[in-house]
Amino acid sequence: MKVLAAMSGGVDSAVAAARAVDAGWDVTGVHLALSRNPATLRSGARGCCSVEDSHDARRAADLLGIPFYVWDFAERFKADVIDDFVAEYEAGHTPNPCLRCNEKIKFSALLDRALALDFDAVVTGHHAKLVDGVLSRSVDQAKDQSYVLAVLRPDQLAHALFPLGDSTKNRVRAEAAERGLSVADKPDSHDICFIADGDTKGFLAKQLGERPGDIVDASGAVLGAHDGAFAFTVGQRKGLNITTATPSGEPRYVLSIQPKSNTVVVGSSRELEVDQIRCVRPVWISGQPDDDFECLVQMRAHGMVTPARITVGAAGELLARLHSTQRGVAAGQALVMYDGDRVIGSATITAAERQPVAAETSA
Amino acid sequence: MTMHYLDHAATTPMLEEVIAAMSAAMAEVGNPSSLHTSGRRARRIVEESRERLAAALDARPSEIIFTSGGTESDNLAVKGIYLARRAESSARRRILISAVEHHAVLDAAQWLADHEGAELELLPVDELGAVDPQTLKSSIARDPDSVALVSVMWANNEVGTVQPIAELVLIAHEFGVPMHSDAVQAVGLLPVSFAESDLDAMTMTAHKLGGPYGAGALLLKRTVGCVPLLHGGGQERDVRSGTLDTPGAVGLALAAELATADRADRATKLTELRDRLVSGVLAEVPDAVFNGDPANRLPGNAHLSFPGCEGDSLLMLLDARGIECSTGSACSAGVAQPSHVLLAMGADESRARGSLRFSLGHNSTSADVEAVISAIGQVAERARRAGMAAGPAAKENATSTTTMAGRL
Numbered sequence: 001m002k003v004l005a006a007m008s009g010g011v012d013s014a015v016a017a018a019r020a021v022d023a024g025w026d027v028t029g030v031h032l033a034l035s036r037n038p039a040t041l042r043s044g045a046r047g048c049c050s051v052e053d054s055h056d057a058r059r060a061a062d063l064l065g066i067p068f069y070v071w072d073f074a075e076r077f078k079a080d081v082i083d084d085f086v087a088e089y090e091a092g093h094t095p096n097p098c099l100r101c102n103e104k105i106k107f108s109a110l111l112d113r114a115l116a117l118d119f120d121a122v123v124t125g126h127h128a129k130l131v132d133g134v135l136s137r138s139v140d141q142a143k144d145q146s147y148v149l150a151v152l153r154p155d156q157l158a159h160a161l162f163p164l165g166d167s168t169k170n171r172v173r174a175e176a177a178e179r180g181l182s183v184a185d186k187p188d189s190h191d192i193c194f195i196a197d198g199d200t201k202g203f204l205a206k207q208l209g210e211r212p213g214d215i216v217d218a219s220g221a222v223l224g225a226h227d228g229a230f231a232f233t234v235g236q237r238k239g240l241n242i243t244t245a246t247p248s249g250e251p252r253y254v255l256s257i258q259p260k261s262n263t264v265v266v267g268s269s270r271e272l273e274v275d276q277i278r279c280v281r282p283v284w285i286s287g288q289p290d291d292d293f294e295c296l297v298q299m300r301a302h303g304m305v306t307p308a309r310i311t312v313g314a315a316g317e318l319l320a321r322l323h324s325t326q327r328g329v330a331a332g333q334a335l336v337m338y339d340g341d342r343v344i345g346s347a348t349i350t351a352a353e354r355q356p357v358a359a360e361t362s363a
Numbered sequence: 364m365t366m367h368y369l370d371h372a373a374t375t376p377m378l379e380e381v382i383a384a385m386s387a388a389m390a391e392v393g394n395p396s397s398l399h400t401s402g403r404r405a406r407r408i409v410e411e412s413r414e415r416l417a418a419a420l421d422a423r424p425s426e427i428i429f430t431s432g433g434t435e436s437d438n439l440a441v442k443g444i445y446l447a448r449r450a451e452s453s454a455r456r457r458i459l460i461s462a463v464e465h466h467a468v469l470d471a472a473q474w475l476a477d478h479e480g481a482e483l484e485l486l487p488v489d490e491l492g493a494v495d496p497q498t499l500k501s502s503i504a505r506d507p508d509s510v511a512l513v514s515v516m517w518a519n520n521e522v523g524t525v526q527p528i529a530e531l532v533l534i535a536h537e538f539g540v541p542m543h544s545d546a547v548q549a550v551g552l553l554p555v556s557f558a559e560s561d562l563d564a565m566t567m568t569a570h571k572l573g574g575p576y577g578a579g580a581l582l583l584k585r586t587v588g589c590v591p592l593l594h595g596g597g598q599e600r601d602v603r604s605g606t607l608d609t610p611g612a613v614g615l616a617l618a619a620e621l622a623t624a625d626r627a628d629r630a631t632k633l634t635e636l637r638d639r640l641v642s643g644v645l646a647e648v649p650d651a652v653f654n655g656d657p658a659n660r661l662p663g664n665a666h667l668s669f670p671g672c673e674g675d676s677l678l679m680l681l682d683a684r685g686i687e688c689s690t691g692s693a694c695s696a697g698v699a700q701p702s703h704v705l706l707a708m709g710a711d712e713s714r715a716r717g718s719l720r721f722s723l724g725h726n727s728t729s730a731d732v733e734a735v736i737s738a739i740g741q742v743a744e745r746a747r748r749a750g751m752a753a754g755p756a757a758k759e760n761a762t763s764t765t766t767m768a769g770r771l
Binding site: 070 | 675676678679680682683745746749751
């Protein structure tokens with residue numbers, strides 16, 4: 001089998017490539033250049049876009065004795081991930097760019113190119129498992145990345161290989177050290193790879209400009225001002241700069257972002273609680289279920305898992321009724337449905353609501 | 364797997380004779396600047412090498428400044444001559460270089476613009492990659508007193524186009540402006556006489572001639588002022604400091620001697636091989652484009668664009684078949700950027716990205732050429748499929764989520 005190992009320069013993808021070599025596959029390493037003007041040296045914990053990261057990937061490939069190339073995906077990455085990220089924030093949503101990158105770059109642009117070049121699959125260092133073709137959580141629950149992969153369709157997963165799913169991150173690091181890979185103790189990457197300084201708000205302000213508006217409560221009373229509604233996320237508590245305290249002295253949270261009126265609606269933590277999530281664009285790992293079904297849902301990366309009942313409408317819209325209320329559910333994030341550790345499917349959140357207390361249960 | 368090395372413009376295999384001569388020189392101790400017996404012996408070797416290199420390039424020994432290679436020579440010429448000229452007259456700020464220069468010239472000039480008040484003017488090229496001498500003339504004539512220097516490469520490293528150096532030098536000198544030329548690709552393949560060229564400065568390097576890495580020279584007329592970049596012992600005419608590299612000088616001189624000695628025969632042979640490669644590739648891939656000047660080009664250079672293909676894919680597929688070539692684009696840390704040379708020649712970005720450079724050299728054979736021809740059809744077809752697969756960015760996710768609504 002001929003496989004293409006996507007090598008970011010981090011420890012996970014290096015060990016994944018090494019295991020692919022051990023499996024006897026014909027492995028070629030590829031580092032994706034996602035920025036036209038990469039920084040020379042890595043700074044902080046953003047580990048995938050600098051020349052140093054590409055160098056680390058190359059050295060890992062040298063050690064494994066596999067061919068290695070750098071492929072330029074900067075244009076695709078900008079169009080499909082960065083521009084989408086900015087547009088989503090502008091629309092008042094909270095996007096997940098890692099999920100988008102898996103969907104549009106690694107398992108679309110890269111996979112399509114790999115298949116056209118006669119490779120059979122793409123190998124990545126994601127912490128997730130494929131059990132009989134079904135995407136499942138990694139044994140390392142803390143590092144599990146099934147959430148950001150759940151957007152992949154079966155035809156994409158059919159050509160994906162995740163060799164790390166049965167190992168903990170600690171085991172992966174130890175193995176990297178045993179193999180003599182220099183990235184064994186390289187820090188984990190965090191944050192968003194294309195925002196070098198970690199300042200998402202500043203990045204968005206640069207892209208979208210300052211757009212001053214009001215911060216209001218649910219009744220519409222103006223409590224403060226902001227420089228751009230796009231910089232806020234549902235559930236956010238810090239950085240609201242509201243001087244008037246609530247009568248009870250309890251903190252305020254962002255309840256919603258209204259891009260049309262450019263307002264940010266804030267309220268108490270109680271008002272943040274929702275139990276009815278509306279979604280679109282469902283993706284099913286093994287086909288769409290015929291009836292309503294019970295499952296576990298997760299609504300952000302590393303977020304809590306909670307039981308819910310799922311109803312899929314005729315036009316593909318999806319409603320998740322949570323059995324208990326949750327806080328901080330933001331439009332634009334993915335709702336991923338699990339059966340235990342196995343992914344059933346995912347959909348994109350468009351709205352989150354609190355069911356009226358005495359609401360009639362719909363059919 | 365039989366390997367076919369077709370990337371001589373990047374570097375060419377060292378000649379056996381050069382390896383032997385350098386190995387012998389490396390076994391001897393002696394700093395050429397030392398006064399004792401060992402030092403004098405080393406000095407003698409360096410000076411003999413200087414004389415031999417000068418003879419090979421039709422220059423005077425005192426015009427040879429040993430450097431670490433092409434990049435240093437280009438930087439020294441561009442920065443050093445600019446600073447010297449500006450010191451004589453502060454009005455001299457303009458640097459006129461071709462739009463297709465190597466980055467060692469382009470970026471050195473850009474650095475002067477960013478830090479030393481230079482005004483960088485890029486001389487456009489035609490679709491074959493050549494500078495029109497009239498362009499240079501009108502550019503200088505606009506304000507001759509403000510021109511610090513002109514630099515135009517002898518032959519282009521990517522597409523192989525040979526520039527009209529003799530005419531350009533005449534024009535520069537008509538206005539009393541010094542001219543430098545990067546002749547890294549030309550020496551050993553084209554008849555290069557420093558004296559006849561009347562250039563004020565010329566860059567050459569060893570590893571494109573079968574010599575070692577890290578050894579090169581700037582040929583600099585005795586009358587041309589050049590401010591040093593490396594300060595120290597002043598070993599090379601007070602223009603370049605650093606302990607003289609005796610084995611490097613031996614290898615550089617011998618490689619230049621050997622390369623110039625059989626230059627005409629080798630050029631004829633390489634031209635035949637190159638023409639066969641180009642016609643064979645065009646027969647296999649009829650819509651491929653042969654870039655550069657079909658006649659007035661480096662003998663071993665074949666630069667081709669493959670519409671719909673990514674250079675990255677082509678290179679990988681050929682590499683997997685033992686055929687080594689280049690995407691011909693400036694490589695910034697392994698990230699292929701669309702070639703500034705092709706863009707300057709009027710190519711669009713996709714043509715610039717879908718290009719390959721095959722460069723033949725002293726040990727190239729018709730077996731190498733036939734290997735390319737027999738592989739290229741399948742490779743281009745596959746790369747084209749991959750190019751379509753990874754085509755323009757999808758826009759369908761613009762059907763993004765609707766606004767948060769209906770909160771209660």
